[in-house]
Amino acid sequence: MNKYLFIINPIAGSGIAKRVQHLIEEEMNKNNKDFEIVLTTKPKEATLIAANKDYDIVVAVGGDGTINEVTSGLLKKDKGILGIIPAGTGNDLSRSLGIPLNPREALERILKGNTKEIAAGESNGHHFLNISSVGFDVAVLTNLERVRKRVKGRFSYVLAVIFTLMKFVKKTVTLDIDGEIYYKNLLLLAVGNGKYYGGGMMVLPNADLFDDYLHVCLIKDISNLRALTIFPVIFKGNHLKFTKYVEIYKAKSIKITCNSPLLLNVDGEVLEEDNEINFKLSYKKIPVLS
Numbered sequence: 001m002n003k004y005l006f007i008i009n010p011i012a013g014s015g016i017a018k019r020v021q022h023l024i025e026e027e028m029n030k031n032n033k034d035f036e037i038v039l040t041t042k043p044k045e046a047t048l049i050a051a052n053k054d055y056d057i058v059v060a061v062g063g064d065g066t067i068n069e070v071t072s073g074l075l076k077k078d079k080g081i082l083g084i085i086p087a088g089t090g091n092d093l094s095r096s097l098g099i100p101l102n103p104r105e106a107l108e109r110i111l112k113g114n115t116k117e118i119a120a121g122e123s124n125g126h127h128f129l130n131i132s133s134v135g136f137d138v139a140v141l142t143n144l145e146r147v148r149k150r151v152k153g154r155f156s157y158v159l160a161v162i163f164t165l166m167k168f169v170k171k172t173v174t175l176d177i178d179g180e181i182y183y184k185n186l187l188l189l190a191v192g193n194g195k196y197y198g199g200g201m202m203v204l205p206n207a208d209l210f211d212d213y214l215h216v217c218l219i220k221d222i223s224n225l226r227a228l229t230i231f232p233v234i235f236k237g238n239h240l241k242f243t244k245y246v247e248i249y250k251a252k253s254i255k256i257t258c259n260s261p262l263l264l265n266v267d268g269e270v271l272e273e274d275n276e277i278n279f280k281l282s283y284k285k286i287p288v289l290s
Helices: 012-019 021-030 045-052 064-077 092-097 103-112 136-148 155-165 224-234
Strands: 003-008 034-039 057-062 081-086 115-123 126-128 131-135 171-177 180-192 214-220 246-251 253-258 262-266 269-273 276-289
Touching: 003 012, 003 021, 003 045, 012 021, 012 057, 012 064, 021 034, 021 103, 045 057, 045 064, 057 064, 064 081, 064 092, 064 126, 064 276, 081 092, 081 103, 103 276, 115 180, 126 131, 126 262, 131 136, 136 155, 136 180, 136 262, 136 269, 155 224, 180 253, 214 253, 214 276, 246 253, 262 276
Parallel strands: 003 034, 003 057, 057 081, 081 276
Antiparallel strands: 115 126, 115 276, 131 180, 131 262, 171 180, 171 253, 180 214, 214 246, 253 276, 262 269
16 A cells, blocks of 8 residues: 655645645545655755655645655655645646646545656756746746735736846856757746746746656847737747747757856746756656646
């Protein structure tokens, strides 16, 4: 019989994840399952818990950041199946996997036990299952928290986009995409397995979690004012029609080099890096219940 570990981030989704705890207890007891529930108390704790506890199935209950932490723990010990109950603000990886946003329905999927393997991505050694990026969107994330103090929900991201566009300065970068060299005036570079980020923006509409490629969206050579016309259509993936500014690739490895330090987004977490970032597929795959 499988043993289940539920790792709950109690502050995810403004407390949504914590409220799912009763549902988990009720359904798991009703189905006579062997399970444990652990609530995290600080950042990165989910990684340590997933890496050090011995369970067959480890379920991340929270947003994309919680899923990333649990994934990193499972990859570290190279054992365990990932389950997901979306209970965050964005839940973007769950959208790409087709996991129901309703917690009860997501738990039913987990109990059915159907798994698929995903090749994890790496950006400067940081694992991601969904999307890692450089450029404008990372600046948006750094401004998003101050916006959310006044405006909640999906519209807060839109306001953060507008606020960031007023001040953002593009970088000239060198890109190495599977050995091909490009010089670009960069607004945004998104690399990933999943289609969505930022609470439902379909930045990589052609991405496939199971094709063993990283998909790339590059937005370049565009004024900040003109960018305002592109970002609204990203929610439906229609930005690909702006071929003058938007380029799409798929690759096994991508390197970006700049003459100044870069900020890196890894599944919603912003990290400070040096002037070079390497994206690649990990040799490790992780089984995911979907």
